[in-house]
Amino acid sequence: MTLDFEEVHATDISRHFGRRRALSKLSLSLRAGEIVGLLGPNGAGKSTLIGILSTLVSAGSGEVRYGTHTSAAGGALRARIGFLAHELHLYSELSALQNLTFFARLHGLDDPALPHAALLRAGLAGRGDDVVSGFSRGMRQRLALERALLHAPRLVLLDEPFTGLDDQAVRIVDDRIRELAGAGAIVLVATHDLDLADGLVSRVVLVREGRLISDEPAAPGLRARYRSVVGAG
């Protein structure tokens, strides 16, 4: 059974760790074709929110709906979610191609052309058999991104996808993200880099201390807007 959905609705999500509130009654809706920027200072709860949306972290209260499904749908739902976290999820002892092939097969995708295509897209053609531990951060970042997108997920969650990338790579990843949204994916990008987000995202969600501060369509002057709402520093 292939599960699919066009929208994701998070309603009143709360999560705390002991005394520390990570998220407080946060509600958010995401639609196919959107590129939503998730912005906020450190500790705002961005990673926790993304963790909950990916189904890896459970919400203390509140609910997330993927179309008509919830996280109870298990593996079938996970097959439609792509997640790139800060830690990259790569086996540094294996080669780039081995990493891609393993995760492709794990998703049930046996076509041998697929990992090679992903390798090309990551700009690592010719480096397929090199061990990942020898890669620079930027190379690993691009490889990790392609690994997360191998199974053509519907919901794409990216936590700081531009880390370590040079100018040209940033442009390529930027185009990649637009391409995904154009094909109908639901894209959520959490980032600190306001300049990069500016111009890429179609909607901006600001969070601070676990609370939703604002959720509005992207407009020029993102940095000024961010500063005024969130407060400098």
Next chain:
Amino acid sequence: MRKLFLPLTLLAAAMFSYAPFMIDGAPYESTMLLVQKIFYFHAPAGFIMLTSGIVCGVASVLFLWKKRPGADRVALAAGELTVLFGAIVLATGPLWARKAWGVWWNADVRLTMSLVGWLIAVGYLIVRRFGGPGSEKLAAGLAVFGTANVPFIYVSVNIWRTMHPQTTVVPSLVEGMRGPFWFCVLAFYVLYALLMTARIHLERQRALVNDLYLAQEDA
């Protein structure tokens, strides 16, 4: 819950004050005489340890599957009391054995099982204390495994020790001993109920304080 404190405390105090008199009135056991009387505290402590271990295991199962925070509080209280009463059993056991049969430890089935069970309970507390965030779940997993392990420990230790020389047989209860024995068992259970009530209440208060902190942030 708080209403139970006073009556339970009074009841436990009364029972434990009376217990020594009952124990004194009980007949001497034929070979061990006075020394055997430690058994009136040693055995009930063993009952409580086993009961508390099972409570901890069941509460942990509820916590893992139903995710009820109340279940976690019960599991924590029961875990601590398993360690406490286990310590009593493990302290009084060798004391008795030394005086009665001249050896501190003789690999008696029950004592060995108590030791292993006690280690698991201590492990439970160590995980909760030093495991970092999210350790309540891990400890619950351990408790589930520990409880499932009880029959296996029993079988393996039982068969293991039949290969060792036996030095003791648990005395069968003579007429006059049954009264004091069951009275002490009851007294211990009352004490257990009191301690559990107090401990769970404390945890609940702690959770309330956390909620207040969180609510204050929301305001």
Next chain:
Amino acid sequence: MFGRVVWLVLKKDLAIEARSWELVITTLFFALSAVVVFMFAFVREGQPLEGAASGILWIALAFAGTLALGRTFERERQGETLRGLLLAPASRAAVFTGKLVGIVLLLLAVELLLVPLVVVLFQENDLLGRWPLLLALLVTGAVGFATVGTLFAAMLVRARSRDVLLPILLYPITIPALVAGVNGTQALMATPPAEPLAIMWIAMLVCYDVVFLTLALWVFEPLMTE
């Protein structure tokens, strides 16, 4: 699908190991040095203490296994690849089983080293002649220890103090398996070998393995969700 995922995870672990053989080599040599230390402790005037051989075999296995478990999951901690595995649509039980089989294979390799070593150092020449029962004992014992160990090591991946917590939690729970292993091996070393006794211990180990494997497969999913 289940078997496929198990095979994929296992193959991946073997591929990583095949790069350097670090885990296998260091674990085997640790087991070797442990046995040598025990030998000095338990051999007086050239004669081993009664029953020491079987105890040493299984304790060395337990120690080596604990270290191997810790380091296997340390690998999954870097890059948080365990999360990557959990994100896949694959069943969590299959992922667990894949890691489990890898550990069992490593433990069997350790046993392959330890048994001849113990035979040589403690002159237990008859032991190898009873290899069918010995094999059953070794396999069921390894599976039991590995099952509990893999679960605990996985659940401790994000915990603090995980290096010392693993043995603290693992040893008490695996006592029945170790007792069965030691006594079963002891029974096989006796002359004449107490085969019915050994078979009884093997039966207990099979029960232990079934119960705890079931429990582990059940508990893995709730424990892995944060």
